[in-house]
Amino acid sequence: MIPIKAVGLSAAALLLAACTPSAPEQAKPDPALERLYAQKLSWGPCPPMAASPAQKEAFGGQGLECAKLTVPLDHAKPGEKTITLGVLRLAATEQANRIGSLVFNPGGPGQSGMSHVATEGAKAAELRKRFDLVGFDPRGVGASEPRVRCLDPAERDAQRLVHIDPKAPDAVARTEAEAKLIADKCAERTGKDVLAVLGTREVAKDLDLLRAALGDAKLSYVGYSYGSRIGTAYAENHPDKVRAMVLDGAVDPNQDLAAAQLAQEEGFQKAFDAFAKSCAKQATCALGRKPEQAEDKLDALTEPLAKNPLKVGDRKLSASDVSVALTAALYSQEQWPTLNLGLLALQAGQGELLLAFADAYLGRAEDGSYGADTDVLMAVNCVDIPPVTDRAQVEANTRKIAEKLRELRGGRPDRDPPVPALDVCAHWAVPPTSKPHQPKADGLPRTVVVSTTGDPATPHQAGVDLAKALNAQLVTVEATQHGAFLLRGNKCVDEPVTRYLLDTTPLPDSPRCSG
Numbered sequence: 001m002i003p004i005k006a007v008g009l010s011a012a013a014l015l016l017a018a019c020t021p022s023a024p025e026q027a028k029p030d031p032a033l034e035r036l037y038a039q040k041l042s043w044g045p046c047p048p049m050a051a052s053p054a055q056k057e058a059f060g061g062q063g064l065e066c067a068k069l070t071v072p073l074d075h076a077k078p079g080e081k082t083i084t085l086g087v088l089r090l091a092a093t094e095q096a097n098r099i100g101s102l103v104f105n106p107g108g109p110g111q112s113g114m115s116h117v118a119t120e121g122a123k124a125a126e127l128r129k130r131f132d133l134v135g136f137d138p139r140g141v142g143a144s145e146p147r148v149r150c151l152d153p154a155e156r157d158a159q160r161l162v163h164i165d166p167k168a169p170d171a172v173a174r175t176e177a178e179a180k181l182i183a184d185k186c187a188e189r190t191g192k193d194v195l196a197v198l199g200t201r202e203v204a205k206d207l208d209l210l211r212a213a214l215g216d217a218k219l220s221y222v223g224y225s226y227g228s229r230i231g232t233a234y235a236e237n238h239p240d241k242v243r244a245m246v247l248d249g250a251v252d253p254n255q256d257l258a259a260a261q262l263a264q265e266e267g268f269q270k271a272f273d274a275f276a277k278s279c280a281k282q283a284t285c286a287l288g289r290k291p292e293q294a295e296d297k298l299d300a301l302t303e304p305l306a307k308n309p310l311k312v313g314d315r316k317l318s319a320s321d322v323s324v325a326l327t328a329a330l331y332s333q334e335q336w337p338t339l340n341l342g343l344l345a346l347q348a349g350q351g352e353l354l355l356a357f358a359d360a361y362l363g364r365a366e367d368g369s370y371g372a373d374t375d376v377l378m379a380v381n382c383v384d385i386p387p388v389t390d391r392a393q394v395e396a397n398t399r400k401i402a403e404k405l406r407e408l409r410g411g412r413p414d415r416d417p418p419v420p421a422l423d424v425c426a427h428w429a430v431p432p433t434s435k436p437h438q439p440k441a442d443g444l445p446r447t448v449v450v451s452t453t454g455d456p457a458t459p460h461q462a463g464v465d466l467a468k469a470l471n472a473q474l475v476t477v478e479a480t481q482h483g484a485f486l487l488r489g490n491k492c493v494d495e496p497v498t499r500y501l502l503d504t505t506p507l508p509d510s511p512r513c514s515g
Contacts, residue, residue, distance in 0.1 A: 104222050107226040156362070228466065287343065322354055
């Protein structure tokens with residue numbers, strides 16, 4: 001099996017994105033909201049706002065400034081409780097020719113836009129000349145308060161060691177018990193009032209408050225992966241306030257949970273197959289010289305860890321950890337050589353490298369603490385995507401996934417099939433606030449969608465569909481990776497998209513680039 005989820009996490013929690021929220025009716029802002037629109041950001045040093053040691057180091061970079069943006073906890077009640085969002089700015093170097101701000105969101109849900117600009121901003125040198133590069137932490141993330149809290153570090157570590165045999169008679173019951181435990185702890189530790197307003201519907205409204213606080217009449221925006229969901233929601237709500245928008249690693253806005261799961265399973269399977277073929281050409285490959293046997297080799301490596309995790313210092317590497325490490329590495333071809341080294345080390349009884357991969361993906365720091373990334377991802381998807389609560393439908397969806405994986409595996413059955421159990425979102429304490437739909441953004445200026453042909457997390461067709469829905473220009477990148485603009489140094493993508501952001505110059509019709 002190509003396992004792409006950690007034990008105890010809901011299917012929705014591992015989807016980068018699966019829908020865009022419905023556009024609310026326009027209403028005249030009340031006085032409380034008008035006061036929030038009139039706020040000015042007070043910029044200062046960034047390190048005091050860091051949510052982790054790694055973030056504190058990144059926030060010490062030259063030229064970085066940070067501030068807090070105040071937004072309503074519930075946009076339907078702007079005069080009541082407010083919360084704060086972290087904002088980071090890298091000021092334009094040519095202030096005389098400054099266009100405005102260019103806001104980035106790196107995806108997730110759960111990823112820090114502040115960290116993204118602090119660490120990746122240097123790759124946008126041309127854009128920085130005329131834009132302030134801005135990253136924000138959406139509600140519940142990083143420097144934003146309150147933060148989402150579900151499991152504590154000890155519980156998270158213990159969860160990673162849990163293995164439920166999918167063929168066991170009590171597999172469904174145990175899986176659902178784990179899911180309910182997580183949902184209950186999220187409600188208890190975060191609060192239902194916060195969980196209820198974590199969705200993209202609210203984040204898109206926060207984004208318009210940020211636009212106003214930055215002093216921009218119109219928004220210039222780059223959203224990766226889940227960030228494309230935010231961008232699409234904003235475009236639906238405020239098509240007249242969009243100056244330029246790039247949505248990269250885009251998601252299908254009209255795809256339900258079952259279809260999104262199926263597409264992602266297929267995407268990661270194809271990425272694994274590509275990795276196996278590439279690995280087979282190397283001098284030494286942990287999965288052997290015959291790509292068609294790679295999954296059997298992987299199973300032989302991971303199956304013993306299900307019952308007996310490998311000791312790594314004072315910790316252990318589980319089968320779930322290997323699954324997560326594999327997922328992380330399959331996001332980009334650049335990680336494939338390191339993945340092979342990790343698997344070779346595992347063959348030799350050493351699990352340090354794969355454990356580090358899994359830790360990085362799950363947000364575990366060296367001190368044993370965890371970021372809120374995984375919790376936020378789960379929480380946002382649980383309110384953005386209507387859960388499947390009908391057991392017959394869960395079983396039907398599980399069969400579809402198993403059949404598709406069998407097809408992709410050349411007819412060979414999965415040794416570790418998915419369990420037809422209700423997931424975390426089926427036990428969630430608050431109802432969803434959005435549903436899949438075809439976005440409508442009349443009056444939206446020409447935007448750009450970037451999609452790679454071998455994207456494991458958000459398949460290429462999702463980008464095609466989103467571009468069509470928004471009447472956007474589509475940039476296709478032929479590569480097995482998630483995201484392309486400013487991430488890989490690909491001039492074919494970077495140069496025309498940068499020109500578009502600078503002066504809204506249309507791209508050549510349907511440009512196609514190699515990875």
